[in-house]
Amino acid sequence: MAELITIARPYAEAAFDVAKEENKLAEWSEQLTSLAAIASDDAMQAFMVNPVATEEEVLDIFVGVMGTALTNEAKNLLTIMSENKRLAALSDVAELFEQLKAEDEKRVRATVVSARKATVEQKKKLSAALNAKFDADVEISYEEDPTLIAGIKIKVGDWVVDGSARSQLNKLGAAIAQ
Structure with missing residues (x-):
């Protein structure tokens, strides 16, 4: 778990910086919580590690489930995490984001x-x-x-x-x- 938190920290900090700059902490919090829930689903976890599943297919599922609730900035975060094979750290990103938000507030x-x-x-x-x-x-x-x-x-x-x-x-x- 410590390894995933280390991986997640830069993503959480970047998301927090963008959210803070745009004054959209609550919106980002909701999106990251939803994305973490999707990534935590057993079927989704199995799909993400399936060697047959492409990066685009995995990303399409996240985007499809989130629908219009997913902002372009959050989609960019997802894309970068997907390209770097870091989607498994989404739960930790959401948790760290919430800690940063709480400290800020x-x-x-x-x-x-x-x-x-x-x-x-x-x-x-x-x-x-x-x-x-x-x-x-x-x-x-x-x-x-x-x-x-x-x-x-x-x-x-x-x-x-x-x-x-x-x-x-x-x-x-x-x-x-x-």
Whole structure:
């Protein structure tokens, strides 16, 4: 997956630059989401790797499914990705585009995993702290994982804080083993 993200990054950045310049972030977001859905379809994935299928045939399917919702600029992106045999990275392009869009709009997504359900007061404090830390509107999704024993794990993009008891016990165990 890391390889596809590396491949997808320049395409996502180029698409974002064009969308930002034309003030069409929402339109590009919709198109890339739809293109990623098409590329993620099992039958489409099989067709894309079929040696009998030509580049033009694969591209025609994308264009046909998208119809008039596909702008010329997005079609150009598809064409370039097709020529470079990179259509398998469309899902990652869409995901990276959304991250760039969120950063531009000062929105950040966070995942908080806790051993028990967080209280309203805990959620307020955590939200305020993350909003201040990232100087953005942080959208938090909460999950429960009883195997953490106690504490929480917070993930925002590449930034991760693991304050779970399980993590602390693992660190202690490793220190004792040395």
